[in-house]
Amino acid sequence: MDLIPRPGRTTTGEGGFFELGPDTTVLADEGTEATDRWLRATLGAATGLPLAPGAGDGGVLRLSLDRELAAEGYRLAVTPAGVRLAGGGPAGLFWGAQTLRQLLGPDAFRRAPLPGRRWRLPLTEVEDAPRFRWRGLMLDVARHFMPKDGVLRYLDLMAAHKLNVLHFHLTDDQGWRVEIERYPKLTETASWRSRTKFGHRASPLWEEKPHGGYYTQDDIREIVAYAAERHITVVPEIDVPGHSQAAIAAYPELGNTDVVDTAGLTVWDTWGVSPNVLAPTDHTLRFYEGVFEELLALFPSEFIHVGGDECPKDQWRKSPAAQARIKELGLTDEDELQSWFIKHFDRWLTARGRRLIGWDEILEGGLAAGAAVSSWRGYAGGVAAARAGHDVVMCPEQQVYLDHRQDAGEDEPVPIGYVRTLEDVYRFEPVPPELTEEEAGHVLGTQANVWTEVMESPARVDYQVFPRLAAFAEVAWSDLPAPAERDYAGFERRMAAHYRRLDALGVAYRPPGGPLPWQKRPGVLGRPIDGPPPNK
Incomplete structure (x- = not known):
């Protein structure tokens, strides 16, 4: 978990990955539109994957808000079935998306896909919020x-x-x-x-x-x-x-x-x-x-x-x-x-x-x-x-x-x-x-x-x-x-x-x-x- 900045709490699952592929979809709840746009544009460019909206058969990346979290806090859970990312507010959701990008590996920070890459996320749960505003x-x-x-x-x-x-x-x-x-x-x-x-x-x-x-x-x-x-x-x-x-x-x-x-x-x-x-x-x-x-x-x-x-x-x-x-x-x-x-x-x-x-x-x-x-x-x-x-x-x-x-x-x-x-x-x-x-x-x-x-x-x-x-x-x-x-x-x-x-x-x-x-x-x-x- 080479994340920077270091998150507040992480729990790593027993081996295994969730792999993003051509059939992976993004399901964005109300209030998550800005992070949804950023995620599709940024990760879509780096991976070459369509990350189409809605539910699908290739695993789902679900974006939502959870007002029980701090406004800039987030919770990220990666399971074999997909990813659930919740933010206490739009900002928290966006910071969680930054963590998701880091977990995908350094090539997720490129502007075009490199050949032969696989986009695997380790099974993990992260809960995090900032110290300072x-x-x-x-x-x-x-x-x-x-x-x-x-x-x-x-x-x-x-x-x-x-x-x-x-x-x-x-x-x-x-x-x-x-x-x-x-x-x-x-x-x-x-x-x-x-x-x-x-x-x-x-x-x-x-x-x-x-x-x-x-x-x-x-x-x-x-x-x-x-x-x-x-x-x-x-x-x-x-x-x-x-x-x-x-x-x-x-x-x-x-x-x-x-x-x-x-x-x-x-x-x-x-x-x-x-x-x-x-x-x-x-x-x-x-x-x-x-x-x-x-x-x-x-x-x-x-x-x-x-x-x-x-x-x-x-x-x-x-x-x-x-x-x-x-x-x-x-x-x-x-x-x-x-x-x-x-x-x-x-x-x-x-x-x-x-x-x-x-x-x-x-x-x-x-x-x-x-x-x-x-x-x-x-x-x-x-x-x-x-x-x-x-x-x-x-x-x-x-x-x-x-x-x-x-x-x-x-x-x-x-x-x-x-x-x-x-x-x-x-x-x-x-x-x-x-x-x-x-x-x-x-x-x-x-x-x-x-x-x-x-x-x-x-x-x-x-x-x-x-x-x-x-x-x-x-x-x-x-x-x-x-x-x-x-x-x-x-x-x-x-x-x-x-x-x-x-x-x-x-x-x-x-x-x-x-x-x-x-x-x-x-x-x-x-x-x-x-x-x-x-x-x-």
């Missing part, structure tokens, strides 16, 4: 744009690992990636840069060609609908008030024009934290309200991410207009000015039935009760948020930043950050032990973050994300013991089968023995951090 992947498409087909592919990869939240990082200093109809310059100007730093910002290397791209509103609608069919919620991020140079390059009046010649700014072509931040003016607020109005029409998600991290205050300190705003609002300093900015959109989103979420810097200065926090600077922000009654998504950079290097060896391409091995990720624990049971209830779940400054191609993204995302998925889904007690050797054994699934899916993962020759980037500077990462 938020099992996320943050994908940064601002630093390096990922075309729409690549995003759809990653939604399929997430679904195969039972992950259910795509945190879509759409804007930053280096690019704006979503069409906003009332502000056309955000895509005409802010969606591309003239060149790109190759490697860490200390690298002397440049790629001297334009880089860019954006998603039209119809592209976004397609992505959101594709995700919804796979029971994945897409949470968009529009970064404010920092990480905004691309927007200021398109609309210079958004910047601090009394201290910077913003008309001369371009979309940033290097990495790091730009000093050019949004001006704390009513015009800026109205502009971004317009952005968020269009965004709410595209993304039905409960949460909207506003960034809120890494906002340098130097321009505000020098700006007479910003200082006058601080005085007018009765604030103490520039930190409170940033808090005022975030609180404005907290109230604005709440009034429209949505919830604000931001990086843990948004805690500084206080938040409305409904706001949630992405804890990235270690566990401390998450602990503080949970104790203050805020919901939390745990994504500490020391543990689950997948842009960080996977080994200390010199062959790792563009080594960034701490060494985070497959085993390190497997031993990550999202809930800090110092939280009480009530406080721990505010941990919605966890998320792995993929920042793409040094990921110039889909193959580089694959290399950094996999196989570690498989370990992360098990942490997010399965009810594992304490980190030191986890059976990593058993997980490695299951990964032997999972690598074959990734091969069938065409994932350019990092092999266990190290990078392949074409995966290396010799001579490209990174930013490795010496020493083990801190736990907190």
Whole structure:
């Protein structure tokens, strides 16, 4: 039973199989239509079997709902007569279908049938449900744009690992990636840069060609609908008030024009934290309200991410207009000015039935009760948020930043950050032990973050994300013991089968023995951090 993530309970029968064949049918009860469509399309393509609807003589794959199960839970039973798959809700049924696909073997992950294959399912019963409701992947498409087909592919990869939240990082200093109809310059100007730093910002290397791209509103609608069919919620991020140079390059009046010649700014072509931040003016607020109005029409998600991290205050300190705003609002300093900015959109989103979420810097200065926090600077922000009654998504950079290097060896391409091995990720624990049971209830779940400054191609993204995302998925889904007690050797054994699934899916993962020759980037500077990462 080489299943990843590990299910809650499995019972294996005494030998024997149920074999899918040309006469195998699918009987779908009311409410199971989405999984029925997915199953026929995906397994039908891989096996070449018709999987016709209704009852038949070649065994039946029966889909149903059982409200006694958890909403995302499922029960899968394989008998000599066929398969019974029940979900507590449509999502649970879909996750059960992912388990069924794994049981069919690695070739079930291909898009066309290979000759001579037999499609056998071991006699077994699986009952399963996730530990966390938020099992996320943050994908940064601002630093390096990922075309729409690549995003759809990653939604399929997430679904195969039972992950259910795509945190879509759409804007930053280096690019704006979503069409906003009332502000056309955000895509005409802010969606591309003239060149790109190759490697860490200390690298002397440049790629001297334009880089860019954006998603039209119809592209976004397609992505959101594709995700919804796979029971994945897409949470968009529009970064404010920092990480905004691309927007200021398109609309210079958004910047601090009394201290910077913003008309001369371009979309940033290097990495790091730009000093050019949004001006704390009513015009800026109205502009971004317009952005968020269009965004709410595209993304039905409960949460909207506003960034809120890494906002340098130097321009505000020098700006007479910003200082006058601080005085007018009765604030103490520039930190409170940033808090005022975030609180404005907290109230604005709440009034429209949505919830604000931001990086843990948004805690500084206080938040409305409904706001949630992405804890990235270690566990401390998450602990503080949970104790203050805020919901939390745990994504500490020391543990689950997948842009960080996977080994200390010199062959790792563009080594960034701490060494985070497959085993390190497997031993990550999202809930800090110092939280009480009530406080721990505010941990919605966890998320792995993929920042793409040094990921110039889909193959580089694959290399950094996999196989570690498989370990992360098990942490997010399965009810594992304490980190030191986890059976990593058993997980490695299951990964032997999972690598074959990734091969069938065409994932350019990092092999266990190290990078392949074409995966290396010799001579490209990174930013490795010496020493083990801190736990907190």
